[in-house]
Amino acid sequence: xxxxxxxxxxxxxxxxxxxxxxxxxxxxxxxxxxxxxxxxxxxxxxxxxxxxxxxxxxxxxxxxxxxxxxxxxxxxxxxxxxxxxxxxxxxxxxxxxxxxxxxxxxxxxxxxxxxxxxxxxxxxxxxxxxxxxxxxxxxxxxxxxx
Numbered sequence: 559x560x561x562x563x564x565x566x567x568x569x570x571x572x573x574x575x576x577x578x579x580x581x582x583x584x585x586x587x588x589x590x591x592x593x594x595x596x597x598x599x600x601x602x603x604x605x606x607x608x609x610x611x612x613x614x615x616x617x618x619x620x621x622x623x624x625x626x627x628x629x630x631x632x633x634x635x636x637x638x639x640x641x642x643x644x645x646x647x648x649x650x651x652x653x654x655x656x657x658x659x660x661x662x663x664x665x666x667x668x669x670x671x672x673x674x675x676x677x678x679x680x681x682x683x684x685x686x687x688x689x690x691x692x693x694x695x696x697x698x699x700x701x702x703x704x
Contacts, residue, residue: 597662598635604667604690611635611664611686620679626686628672633686636661669693 598613613635618624624637639657669691677686 598660598684600635600662600664602664602667607690609666609668609670609688609690611688613662613684613686614682615679615684616682618682620677620684624679624684626675626677626684628670628675628686628688630669630672631666633664633666633675633688634661635664635684635686 598615600614601610601612603610611633615624615637618637618639620637623640624635627634636659638659666688670688671691672688675686675688677684679685
């Protein structure tokens, strides 16, 4: 008996393909499963006086569809991507865009003044700016390499 290397991703793709074939033949749908909710991609960086978080949120109405909460150590970003127009599902040939709820939790590197946080949305990028606290301290412990 020969040893065969296990390919878990290949197995999952085969299962998904078989489930899509099964659903396509059933009255439940056309066989394309909805995408898993993506987390917005973010950049977190700091200057001498503030922490900035930039999140990619293309095609969204930020004032209506995004909620931002700043806590002591984290920032929560949640919202919803909506379809611009309603289309019947059976008219689609191929659809990869995600529509639905999303959320992202971002750890802050230092203490901040959460009450003074502000946000700006421009060209599909949400930028959150939070001033650092006066007596801010680095979160974590730096380990020296020997």
